[in-house]
Amino acid sequence: MKRILLAILFLFVLNTSYAQQEKPYLLVLGTLQDGGSPHIGCTKSCCATIDSIKKVSSIGLIDPISKKNFLFDASPDMVSQWRMLNETIHQPIHKMPDGIFLTHAHIGHYTGLMYLGREALGSKNVQVFTMPRMKTFLETNGPWSQLVSLNNIQLLEMREREFIKLSEQISVEAVRVPHRDEFSETVGYIIKGPQKKALFIPDIDKWEKWDRDLIAMIKEVDYAFLDGTFYDTKELNNRKMSEVPHPCVIETMEKLSTLSSTEKNKLWFIHLNHTNPLLNKNSEQYRNLMGKGFHVAEMKMQFLL
Ligand SMILES: [Zn+2]
Ligand SMILES: [Zn+2]
Ligand SMILES: [Zn+2]
Incomplete structure (x- = not known):
């Protein structure tokens, strides 16, 4: 009974809106793998209906004191995600983010930048933080190079293991990770607030x-949002894991099985493929994951830093 009450309290605290307080916080703006949902060409039950609330993986960072906010990844759903961020913090919907941090050059993570160009917003010097190879990729390949030459975006180069201070309260560090780096290196991020x-x-x-x-x-860390693309290899059908390697959620849970419940509580799987049974809260796989003490990130969840 005590555990149930604690769980209810935990979910209540998690879902409470932080828009009225002073500590910085993260806002989940999307949880899907690059291809989104409905996924192109998918005839399976996962994509039978169009669910407009599902968006491609992205996280917002909000600092109420400096009134700065940032996006992590510019997903193909960036237009509605940006609006969701501004609505959450009661800002005019046209307010630009103070910076966009990119992880890598796969379609779910940077192509939202296209909306900043002349064909759409025609923005002025939106700061985009990238690693060196990603920066060169954007500078030397159209249509991205036009965003640079027209000063729609201003690219800022990051180095690994270097904390970038964004305000009195928040700093960010890029962390290199192994991935299929066809066009850019790939990074994850450590996002540091005053407490978490x-x-x-x-x-x-x-x-x-x-x-x-x-x-x-x-x-x-206090929260870990980790690659949850595939629950297990059954989702791949005839595609080889070597073509699209990811740690399956069951592999990650196994690797972390010896952690204490406090440590497991920090884990939130994100970047779920349209086929992932964790997108369905009634699935056996979802119950299995929750029973082990892990979580699945959901749109609009907020996490105090
Ligand atoms: Zn991706
Ligand atoms: Zn599907
Ligand atoms: Zn990728």
């Missing part, structure tokens, strides 16, 4: 290929 830290890794090939220790990283 979050780790955001929407895409990674395998935890074993990473030069950092996942368990040690989880112990260092």
Whole structure:
């Protein structure tokens, strides 16, 4: 009974709107893999109906004191996500984010930048934080290069293990991760507030290929938003995992099975493929994951930093 009451209290605290207080917080703006949902060409039950509330993986960062806010990844759903962020903090819907942090050059993570160009917003110097190879990719390939030449965006180069201070209260560090780096390197982020830290890794090939220790990283942070693309290999049908490598959720849960319940409580799977049974709260897989003490990130959830 005590555990149930604690769980209810936890969910209440989590879903309470932080828009009226002073601490910075994260706002989940999307939880899907790059292809979104409904997924192009999918004839399965997962995409039988159009659910407009589902968006591609992205997180907002809001600092009420400096009144600055940031986006992590510019997803193809950026237009509605940006509006959702402004509505949540009661700002005019046209207010620009003070910066966009990109993870890598796969379609779900940067193509939202297209809306900043002349064909749509024609923005002025929106700050876009990138790693060096990603920066060169944007500068030297159209249509992105036009965003740079017309000063719609201003690219700011990051280095790994360098904390970027965004305000008195918040700083951000890029963390390299192994991924299919065809056009850019890939990073995750550590986002640090006055009291809490979050780790955001929407895409990674395998935890074993990473030069950092996942368990040690989880112990260092308060929230970990991790790649939950596939629940298990059954979702791949005839595609080979070697073509689209990800740690399956069951693999990650197994790797973290020895963690205490407090540590497991920090885990939020994000970047779910349209086929992922965790998108359905009535699935056996969802119940299994919750029973083990992990969570699935959901749109509009807020996390105090
Ligand atoms: Zn992705
Ligand atoms: Zn589908
Ligand atoms: Zn990717």
